[in-house]
Amino acid sequence: MSEPHIRDNEWWVSPYNNAPDVVAARQLPAKVEIHDATLRDGEQTPGIVMDVADKVAIAEKLAEVGVERIEAGMPAVSEMDFTAIKEISRLGLKSKIFSFARAVTVDIDKALDCGCHGVIIEIPIGYPKLKYQFKWTWEDVLRKSVEVVNYAKKRGLYAVYFPYDTTRARPEDLENLLTRLMQEAPPDSIGIVDTMGCALPEAIKHMVRRVKQLTSLPVEVHTHNDFGMAVATELAGVEAGASCIHSCANGLGERTGNAALEELMVALHVLYGYDEQYRLDKLPELGALVSRITGVPIAANKPILGSKNFTRESGIGVDLVVREPLAMFGTHPALTGRAGDVVLGKKSGKASITYTLEKLGLPIPEDGLVNEMLKQVKDKGIAKRGLVSDEEFLAIARDVMAVKA
Ligand SMILES: CC(=O)SCCNC(=O)CCNC(=O)[C@H](O)C(C)(C)COP(=O)(O)OP(=O)(O)OC[C@H]1O[C@@H](n2cnc3c(N)ncnc32)[C@H](O)[C@@H]1OP(=O)(O)O
Numbered sequence: 001m002s003e004p005h006i007r008d009n010e011w012w013v014s015p016y017n018n019a020p021d022v023v024a025a026r027q028l029p030a031k032v033e034i035h036d037a038t039l040r041d042g043e044q045t046p047g048i049v050m051d052v053a054d055k056v057a058i059a060e061k062l063a064e065v066g067v068e069r070i071e072a073g074m075p076a077v078s079e080m081d082f083t084a085i086k087e088i089s090r091l092g093l094k095s096k097i098f099s100f101a102r103a104v105t106v107d108i109d110k111a112l113d114c115g116c117h118g119v120i121i122e123i124p125i126g127y128p129k130l131k132y133q134f135k136w137t138w139e140d141v142l143r144k145s146v147e148v149v150n151y152a153k154k155r156g157l158y159a160v161y162f163p164y165d166t167t168r169a170r171p172e173d174l175e176n177l178l179t180r181l182m183q184e185a186p187p188d189s190i191g192i193v194d195t196m197g198c199a200l201p202e203a204i205k206h207m208v209r210r211v212k213q214l215t216s217l218p219v220e221v222h223t224h225n226d227f228g229m230a231v232a233t234e235l236a237g238v239e240a241g242a243s244c245i246h247s248c249a250n251g252l253g254e255r256t257g258n259a260a261l262e263e264l265m266v267a268l269h270v271l272y273g274y275d276e277q278y279r280l281d282k283l284p285e286l287g288a289l290v291s292r293i294t295g296v297p298i299a300a301n302k303p304i305l306g307s308k309n310f311t312r313e314s315g316i317g318v319d320l321v322v323r324e325p326l327a328m329f330g331t332h333p334a335l336t337g338r339a340g341d342v343v344l345g346k347k348s349g350k351a352s353i354t355y356t357l358e359k360l361g362l363p364i365p366e367d368g369l370v371n372e373m374l375k376q377v378k379d380k381g382i383a384k385r386g387l388v389s390d391e392e393f394l395a396i397a398r399d400v401m402a403v404k405a
């Protein structure tokens, strides 16, 4: 099934997504790239350590899924990170390999030694960060930025200027900085970084438009999930013309995490119709690998990857799980290599019983007996405060049939 979310030329998502005023306000780029930072920001999730083999395995899976860029780590953090980035660069993956650098030339040298295609050059510009942490003047920020962007570019690296905590910089400071940077050391692209996840989607749109106007450079967006909006703010960035968005698999990352790779990929395809060559069916494998390596479980109701996303206990319309999944779920389970499922419990209906009987290869008895099975399933679910297993259902079904006989 190549386009399971399209049927009769209709997208099975909200038609209001394409209301005339909504479409008119959009400046979607022709192509959106994903820059995945699982191996750097994802590893910044407290307590997580990935060794070289782990990082290589995740990088290979990210490339298989089809991310355009992999941020393989920050070599300054440890020898192990340096080695991992170097190994990943050597693999010749289809994804371009980036490393993360402070605005210091030694970090750029490390990116070069690792054989990276590009580098993310981070420098703090948020008002609270500069005032309370770094105590740098704007001239300091500009001087460091100019020196290091020029240094990286002269050595052939693709330079992403990443003035982090961008969304808490004063507008006039950000504009002055970018104007002068463009005069003295234009990078290859500019990141808008919502380090604390505190910008609204409309604010990100405004910033993307303004930065594009000021610099005429490609803009990328990197957001965090402190208010549960990381994916929404990145998609808002795309709506305003950002052509690269940053992600972490399973939504890992500092504090509440980054925009989840799997959510972004599926949203780009299903909600916006981007037809990038992503292997969405491989996302569960990537999620499982990252979860196993990091020890961070995937919540059962996590968008795209949660084990219960395509599971229906409620009886009303339960037959749709198999007959027409798009009428029951937000996306077709097959899109991400998943399948719908019906489980039994307090909220089951008659169709749940007949579905389960068929699944277990049992004949469907007369209505009265199905109703009796349903009653017993509900009683069991209530008594257990949980689901009724196949084994428990089989016992119920046998009892009901035995009484009839
Ligand atoms: C929003 C954020 O949190 S930003 C990045 C977060 N990521 C990390 O911290 C990665 C993990 N960190 C580490 O392993 C360690 O902190 C290291 C190896 C990177 C640095 O450790 P330390 O030796 O303690 O260095 P320290 O934090 O004191 O900073 C060293 C220097 O880098 C400077 N620096 C820090 N960030 C930047 C930057 N973005 N650009 C330029 N210089 C920077 C500091 O001002 C300091 O300069 P100084 O020596 O002149 O005072």
Ligand SMILES: O=C(O)CCC(=O)C(=O)O
Residues within 6 Å of the ligand: 041, 044, 122, 164, 165, 193, 194, 195, 196, 222, 223, 224, 254
């Ligand atoms: O958060 C960090 O550790 C550094 C930069 C970054 O990823 C961010 O600001 O969001």
